[in-house]
Amino acid sequence: MATKAPQSSKSNAEATVDAADAERDADALQLDAFLPYLLSVLSETVSQSLSRLYGERYGISIPEWRVLAILGPHGTMTATEIGAIGQMHKTKVSRAVAALVEKRFLERERNRADQREALLRLTDQGRTIYEEFVPSARAFNAALVDALSPSERAQLQSILERLTERARDLSRSISEDQF
Template sequence: MTTAADFALEEFLPYRLSVVTNHTSRLFARRYSDAYGLSIPEWRVLAVVGRFGGLSATGVVERTAMDKVKVSRAVRALLDRGLLARQEDAADRRVQRLAMTAAGRALHAAIVPEARALEAGLLEALAPAERQALHALLDRLEAKLLAMGAAAGDAGPD
């Protein structure tokens, strides 16, 4: 039987994932903040709108699994900077869709190559087969988490 005294936090999967995620986010955040004045939530919103376009804030929450409050603050900041605009949904006037402005598209286009380069630098630690395995394992863990009841948009660390 394992006791609380035997619990090695540094070997606990959620803790390890959190530490790696926090280190990664801090590295990326420094680059985005220094060069573009963006926070990580702002970049994630910009990136997901750039990828999928026409999402509502709720759609951003679902795609990013970020907390609703963080998404709301990021959207507000991007709107204030003129990087995003709201558009009324044609089918449902109560829904506001987010779209990148010309300035938002230009910023997104400038950041993507830098993000890819930073990612490539990080992934240099893994062989190509290990990278494929990592992606497959993360997909399986995400599917299992969703099956266990973790839902996109639940409050939690971003």
């Protein structure tokens, strides 16, 4: 009795598709190892979690909280200064400021030194919200970093500072077409 040669379970067309898939996968950006993506996911996850605390309590959005959190310890600032500290686009700052003014958490006053911009400060109500929320924000931060040992926390702080500086350097290089 003659035996048949084993048949491949895949046709030539299927093998070609598999090879193309393998090549595409090799060229694909592996998001689980892409630091900008991982940092973005972490940032968004933390922001959304934290926003559940202040969003429900005070009816404010993530950008609004960021403006309050930046103004809280600084007192009076311009929207440009808030945007620079918080790495927020001017449109996002402007919308957050308008919403906070409408809610009476923030007040604007024309800058006498530069009539084109306004000086922003927390109202008494805005200051109260900020002061009420600080303990919750600190507790959230403590719970988050509790996943790390004290030495890992120190390492993470150092790593984040170095990566932030490096990202700024890269941004400047890109702006100067040197990347």
